[in-house]
Amino acid sequence: MFKNILIIGFGMIGSSIARTVIKKNKSIKIFAFDKSPSLKIRINKSKLKRVKVFKSLNEIKDQNIDFIIICTPMLQYQSIFKKLNDIDLRQTIVTDVGSTKVNIEKIYIQKKYQFNFIPSHPIAGIEKAGLENGFDGLFTNRYNIICPLKKSSKTHINKVIKFWRSLNMKTEIMSSKEHDKVLSLTSHLPHLISYSLVLTAMKKDTSLNSKLVKFSAGGFRDFTRVAGSDPEMWRDIFLANSSQIQKLTNNFISELKEFSRNLNKGNSYNLLTKLKKTKNVRDKIIKARQAGKFIPND
Amino acid sequence: MFKNILIIGFGMIGSSIARTVIKKNKSIKIFAFDKSPSLKIRINKSKLKRVKVFKSLNEIKDQNIDFIIICTPMLQYQSIFKKLNDIDLRQTIVTDVGSTKVNIEKIYIQKKYQFNFIPSHPIAGIEKAGLENGFDGLFTNRYNIICPLKKSSKTHINKVIKFWRSLNMKTEIMSSKEHDKVLSLTSHLPHLISYSLVLTAMKKDTSLNSKLVKFSAGGFRDFTRVAGSDPEMWRDIFLANSSQIQKLTNNFISELKEFSRNLNKGNSYNLLTKLKKTKNVRDKIIKARQAGKFIPND
Numbered sequence: 001m002f003k004n005i006l007i008i009g010f011g012m013i014g015s016s017i018a019r020t021v022i023k024k025n026k027s028i029k030i031f032a033f034d035k036s037p038s039l040k041i042r043i044n045k046s047k048l049k050r051v052k053v054f055k056s057l058n059e060i061k062d063q064n065i066d067f068i069i070i071c072t073p074m075l076q077y078q079s080i081f082k083k084l085n086d087i088d089l090r091q092t093i094v095t096d097v098g099s100t101k102v103n104i105e106k107i108y109i110q111k112k113y114q115f116n117f118i119p120s121h122p123i124a125g126i127e128k129a130g131l132e133n134g135f136d137g138l139f140t141n142r143y144n145i146i147c148p149l150k151k152s153s154k155t156h157i158n159k160v161i162k163f164w165r166s167l168n169m170k171t172e173i174m175s176s177k178e179h180d181k182v183l184s185l186t187s188h189l190p191h192l193i194s195y196s197l198v199l200t201a202m203k204k205d206t207s208l209n210s211k212l213v214k215f216s217a218g219g220f221r222d223f224t225r226v227a228g229s230d231p232e233m234w235r236d237i238f239l240a241n242s243s244q245i246q247k248l249t250n251n252f253i254s255e256l257k258e259f260s261r262n263l264n265k266g267n268s269y270n271l272l273t274k275l276k277k278t279k280n281v282r283d284k285i286i287k288a289r290q291a292g293k294f295i296p297n298d
Numbered sequence: 299m300f301k302n303i304l305i306i307g308f309g310m311i312g313s314s315i316a317r318t319v320i321k322k323n324k325s326i327k328i329f330a331f332d333k334s335p336s337l338k339i340r341i342n343k344s345k346l347k348r349v350k351v352f353k354s355l356n357e358i359k360d361q362n363i364d365f366i367i368i369c370t371p372m373l374q375y376q377s378i379f380k381k382l383n384d385i386d387l388r389q390t391i392v393t394d395v396g397s398t399k400v401n402i403e404k405i406y407i408q409k410k411y412q413f414n415f416i417p418s419h420p421i422a423g424i425e426k427a428g429l430e431n432g433f434d435g436l437f438t439n440r441y442n443i444i445c446p447l448k449k450s451s452k453t454h455i456n457k458v459i460k461f462w463r464s465l466n467m468k469t470e471i472m473s474s475k476e477h478d479k480v481l482s483l484t485s486h487l488p489h490l491i492s493y494s495l496v497l498t499a500m501k502k503d504t505s506l507n508s509k510l511v512k513f514s515a516g517g518f519r520d521f522t523r524v525a526g527s528d529p530e531m532w533r534d535i536f537l538a539n540s541s542q543i544q545k546l547t548n549n550f551i552s553e554l555k556e557f558s559r560n561l562n563k564g565n566s567y568n569l570l571t572k573l574k575k576t577k578n579v580r581d582k583i584i585k586a587r588q589a590g591k592f593i594p595n596d
Contacts, residue, residue, distance in 0.1 A: 099516075123516045126594055127580070138594065143512050172512070182509045185499050187516030194517075196553040197491060198576040201483050203549070211480045213582045214441050214470070217590065218397075218421045218485030219492075221583050222520050225592060228580035231573035238569060242561045249558045251501070253551055255494040260547045263540045271536060275529035278496040282425070282526035284511045285519050292515065294523060295591040296424055296436065 002067035002093075002163060003028060006060060008080060009072030010034040010043070010051075012126065013097050015134030017069060018051050020167045023136045031063060046132055057083050060092070067163065070096035074236045077104060081113055089115040093156050095163075097122055099183065099233075100240035101147045101176035108149070116153070118160045120146045121179065122169060123187075127228040140168040141289055145183075147176045184244040189252060191234055192245060194226035217296070300365035300391075300461060301326060304358060306378060307370030308332040308341070308349075310424065311395050313432030315367060316349050318465045321434045329361060344430055355381050358390070365461065368394035372534045375402060379411055387413040391454050393461075395420055397481065397531075398538035399445045399474035406447070414451070416458045418444045419477065420467060421485075425526040438466040439587055443481075445474045482542040487550060489532055490543060492524035515594070 005021065007014040010032040018030050032039065033054040040053045054060075057080075060068070068089075070080060077098070084094060094117045098104055101119055108117055124142040126133065144164040148157045161171045174182070201212055201220065212220065238245060262270045285291045303319065305312040308330040316328050330337065331352040338351045352358075355378075358366070366387075368378060375396070382392060392415045396402055399417055406415055422440040424431065442462040446455045459469045472480070499510055499518065510518065536543060560568045583589050 123513050124594065125516075126592075142515055145513070170512075182513055183516060185502060186510060186513040186518040189498075190495065190517035190521055192557055193491060193495060193521075193554075195573055195576050196557055197488065197550060198579050199572060200487075200546070200550045200553045202575065202579065203553075204483060212484060212579070213586050213588065214468075215421050215443070215480055215484040216583050216586075216588050217440055218423075218481060219488035219524055220484040221589055222524055223488055223491075224576070224580040224583055225589070226517055226520055227576040231570055231577065234573055235566060235569045238561055239564060239566060242564070246558050246561055248498070249554055252495060252498045253554055255498045255501075256491070256547055256551055259490055259494055260544050263536055263544055266537060266540070268533060268537060272529055272533045274497060275493055275532055277500065278493050278522070278525040279529065281496050281500065281510070282522040285514050285522055288511050288514075290511065290514050291519055291523070293593040294424075295593070296422065 001025070001028070001166070002159070004031065004063055004065045005029070005067045005069065006031045006033060006054065006063075006065045008033045008057075008068060008070045009076070010036070010039060010131050011071060012129050012131065012134045013122070013138075014069070014071035015046065015048065015131035016124075016136070016138040017071070017167065018048060019134055019136040020139060022048075022050055024166060029063075031059075031065065033057060042131055048131075057087065060087055060089070064091075066092055067159075068092060068094045070094065070098070073233050074098045074100065074104065074240060075232075078107060081107060081111065084115050085111075085113045092116065093118060093159055095120045095160050099187065099237045101179045103240040105147070105149060105176045116156050118146060118148055118152050118156055119176070120144055120160060120164065121183075122164065124169075125229075127225055129230045129233075139164075142169055143290075144169040144171045145174050145179050146171055147174055147179050180241050180244055184241055184248050188237060188241055188245050189248045191226055191229065192238065192249065193252070194223040195234075197223045198227045299323070299326070299464070300457070302329065302361055302363045303327070303365045303367065304329045304331060304352065304361075304363045306331045306355075306366060306368045307374070308334070308337060308429050309369060310427050310429065310432045311420070311436075312367070312369035313344065313346065313429035314422075314434070314436040315369070315465070316346060317432055317434040318437060320346075320348055322464055327361070329357075329363065331355060340429055346429075355385065358385055358387070362389075364390055365457075366390060366392045368392065368396070371531050372396045372398065372402065372538060373530075376405060379405060379409065382413050383409075383411045390414065391416060391457055393418045393458050397485065397535045399477045401538040403445070403447060403474045414454050416444060416446055416450050416454055417474070418442055418458060418462065419481075420462065422467075423527075425523055427528045427531075437462075440467055441588075442467040442469045443472050443477050444469055445472055445477050478539050478542055482539055482546055486535060486539055486543050487546045489524055489527065490536065490547065491550070492521040493532075495521045496525045
């Protein structure tokens, strides 16, 4: 297993990885590098004193870092990759947690970078950002999609798989292209829809605004949770997987129009058939233990 | 306060009312009337032995029922209203929990029914149906919209308000028309969208289906929760508030198209501005304690 892990970008995901590793294995050393000027204070306040803070990526060699996990917004990858490439990383494996994969693979290949890069994507998250919101257990039972490059060595891939499994994750191997296709459906479109619904509601008569909040328990609140996700992160995701998302949005609009037509015609039978179809999917998600748990009253 | 309460339609909502009343006030008697042939067995199994089962609505007079709460699907209201109207209910107040109000008011007025009817709508629910899924506390801190009719007496309205408040609900008075407008935004459109997204996803390459389930934690699962709601109930709601919902669906489609245009043009600034706007609404809902609580891992 890895002995010295560096987490670049120590936000909610980064700190959740650190917390889980700390709980699982006391002998692994964890280091963090982040733009936040108060990182050290925040880490100490969050009872993460075992995490040592890097002042620069040049410390990678001094500390014999054997595993690097990039957890920054994806727009920062270019400059991070560039810096990593200037360091001798033959003994190090690099992975990331980014939500799109085709764009990242492209950057890496076009620039002919040499470090050992095995992209991954843990499908786990909450809508709150910041290292203070991370927690041990975020990854339990969740899936991690690993998208090896053509030149990735089996040994390296297996090490990355083993690492994520040690955080209680399930792993799947996929091409970057397939990853982006699947995720456009299970994550990107749902987020785009949530943002759009909240915007639609806000555009309505502003006198509704307080009512919107008061009566949100009727369904609206579920969408605001997703739409409360980090805006910069999601702009990057939408732009990175733009064409897939546009295609799906069109399919979704067709579905909405068909629904509306059925309403307009008062077609009770068609409506019921549609509504009954969807229940099945929810049951499958619950069985696969991917549903999470919603408590209606806080 | 009421002494003898009859709940017509003893499902998730009905049983949650019973459970909460039982916990709050040991002296109130609760009766249930429902189509389910095994109602008595199910009630006893659910530790609700204090609830007595009516064989017919004719028992209303014998038991001095002073408060009736209709908790059935809305399509059953017509026949229930008809039966209630044949009974002398001068000493009884009738309310309901239906999710649309204009249609119900219309039925009552057109048929010139005489019983004391004060429609209400508790904005609380979970996606699971059936009396076994009800629980004490479902209504805590949630809002209840009461839509009195023109002829409703103040004394009766106040009694209904007092009842819902005794279940720890907050109450608001609204016209039926306003209710349906507000709810189309906070509940009906969100449900229509959830159903449509799940249908869109199901239409995609069926080989995706297991992936859809596995990777649903990226956002999709939140929609399946809402889309797992009772199909018959939601067909009735959609049809009852059809024109409001169609109007809103059009607004929502425009918003989606604008989003898609911004993606197509790669307009990063516009995208970010949009995404930032929505965060505010979530914060307000949390402050108003209407957010519920989501635990990402079950």
